[in-house]
Amino acid sequence: MTAAVSSAALPALLGPHCTVDPDRLRRYEIPERGEPGKASGLVVPQTEAEVASLLATCSKNGVKLVISAGRTGLVEAQRPDGEVVLSLEKLDQPLSFATPDGEVFRFGERAAPAAHADALAAWWRGIGAPPCEDAVLEVQAGMAVDAVNLLLAPLNLMWPMEMGSSSAASVGGCIANASAGANAVCYGTAAHLAIQAFGYSGDGREVLSDAPAWKAVPEDLLAINSAQPRPEWGLIGTQGVLGVITRAKIRAYAIPGQREAALIPVSDMPAAMRIHAAARALFGDDVEEFEFIGKPALELVRDLKGDAFRSPLARHDAPYYLLLQVKSHKAHIDLAGMLYEFLADAVSLPEDQIGYAPLKALKEIRHSITEASNARMRALGGGRLSFDTATPVAVFGDYLKVLEAELKAEYPDMALIAFGHAGVGGAHLHILGSKDAPVARHAKALVKIVFDVTQDFGGTFSAEHGVGTKWGDEFIARAPAEVRAALIAAKRRHDPAGTLSPRSFALDRQLAG
Incomplete structure (x- = not known):
């Protein structure tokens, strides 16, 4: 939380793109799911240089930040609790497009996605470029996934990040979270769909992170596991606790014939x-x-x-x-x-x-499943617990069978809504309560059943949605000691003042301890 600087003093400290107007803040205090938070301020940088300056200033003055992009996250990482919200919504433009043989198109001034798409397509026709799969698109981090694919579609290319929230989810957010999506079985996670991520550490230093190469994971190993961030990947897959991605180079794939x-x-x-x-x-x-x-x-x-x-x-x-x-x-x-x-x-x-x-x-x-689950949850009036788990593919079928049986035996009145990415062992699980049997009454026990069974099958309590503040206690209790130690050491190196997402992974408590 931001205690070192009063809310009223924030605009003078953080510059003209900072506001403390409650009406402006309200939009950023409401997460995709969960209870609203409380922001002390909002800052919306217009350039990457502003991001760097902002981070250096906040680090020096003890101002804490939570990052907001598409606000589609499900683990409450973007929900403020006294912090300033850093929104990347203005960093939403394409920068350049390069073919494998070295032809480069640089996008002009800020424009609507359709206008950029028309300009790129006209250039593509002008150079007579043949179909290619190894093109590289560089975009700002706040650009939405759907906007990227609108740009690439006339060239018969795509960025294969498929999920229900792609109209709002940002490229930078997906890469920072190593999001999987429906076709990770073929293309890997967003970490693998990137080439490089550029940005700044928690204290404003420039960071360049190279993305890991995708290769199929053996079926006896976990394919997706956001409860085990990889600090060696830098800004990629570390969920915004080490730094802020401001732009990225991403791979363009040929749309299948x-x-x-x-x-x-x-x-x-x-x-x-x-x-x-x-x-x-x-x-x-x-x-x-x-x-x-x-x-x-x-x-x-x-x-x-x-x-x-x-x-x-x-x-x-x-x-x-x-x-x-x-x-x-x-x-x-x-x-x-x-x-x-x-x-x-x-x-x-x-x-x-x-x-x-x-x-x-x-x-x-x-x-449509999540939308339908939302509607049923409202109708039943008993709340919902949502989980994002994964196990190795080799045991995934048996895992779901055992988990469903245990939940039904202990809580027969609860409804289990299960769906997800079976090809990489990922499950989205919604447990719906009713007015007579609300999930809140048994939340602790339900979480324990789900996570204990998942752990018994060699799985993870957080497959692709991240850890955030929602599962900080579980990270402390269930993550291997060496994983926690590596993340804490990286946090101290890249964000020594604890400026960014201080409560994610329960890092504030772990660093204090």
Whole structure:
């Protein structure tokens, strides 16, 4: 919290882009989920140089900051508790685009995303550039994921960061958090979709961080684990506690020439993971997504959409469903036929259980689950506990089976909504209470069951959403001592005054101790 400088003195100290107006602050005090916070001020830098100067000033004067970009985070890291909010919303422009053979386009002055897209496309046509996959786009950190893909689409390129919040989630936030998303099984996390991240340490020093290369993770190891940040990656994946990303170079990927997908009913999650193994054996790295949806989650979407619900399946009585998406850059192969043959022959599904549908319709089902869960939570009036766990893929099916059984045995009146990134062992879990059985009454016990079972299967209590302030106590209790020690040492090196996100990972308490 900011105690060294009074709120009234902040604008004079932090400059013209700082405000303490309560009406301006209110928007930044309300997180995606959870209770509102309380900010002592708001600062919205217009340039990277302002960010550097701001950090140096705050570090020198004991002003604490929490970082706000798209405000889509789910672990309360962006919710202030007396700190000043640092918003990167004005750092939202593309900077340059470079082809593998050295041609470079530099974007002009600030403009709308569509205008930048038109300018880039005109340049691309002018140089007669052939399709390429190894192009590099440099953008400011506050640029939204959807805005990046609007820019790249006319070039038949993409930045494959797929999630329900992509209209607001920022490139810098995703890279700082090493967000996974629906197609991490194919492309890796946002940490791997980056090339370099540029920014400043907590005391204003310039930092350049190189991104790690993506390679498939063995199935007996964790593929995603944001409870184990890697300080050696610098600003990448360390969730804003060491410094602020202000711009990044990211990889552009060719949009596949073909994509095919199906919704597949399965009897249980161990059976689902056998299908995953078979799909990887046949399609290899061309398995672009492998998502799972529990029956209660699908039912919530049906209730939310009503007559607008579109499903390729006549019946919806299976305990789980899979969204399997495969891709190919080869125009001459029959990808749809290959997928159908795989499901009919290798998986032995009858025709009425092979849920072919336009990809957009299947994605709408998957990305409507959180909205549907929100609606049911409000209707039931008993609150919700949300988790983001992961285990090694090799045990993921058994993990979900055991976890569901334990929760049902202990709390039969609670509803478990399960869905997520089965291809990398990631699960999003919503436990919904009712007015008669609110989750708050049993929150501590529910958290313990979920995290104990996850740990028993070699998993992590935080797969991709970060630790933030929400899971600080769990980080202290469950993270290996060497992981905590490395993060504390890095915090002392990069942010000696504890300026940035001081409560994330419970670092304020750990440093004080």
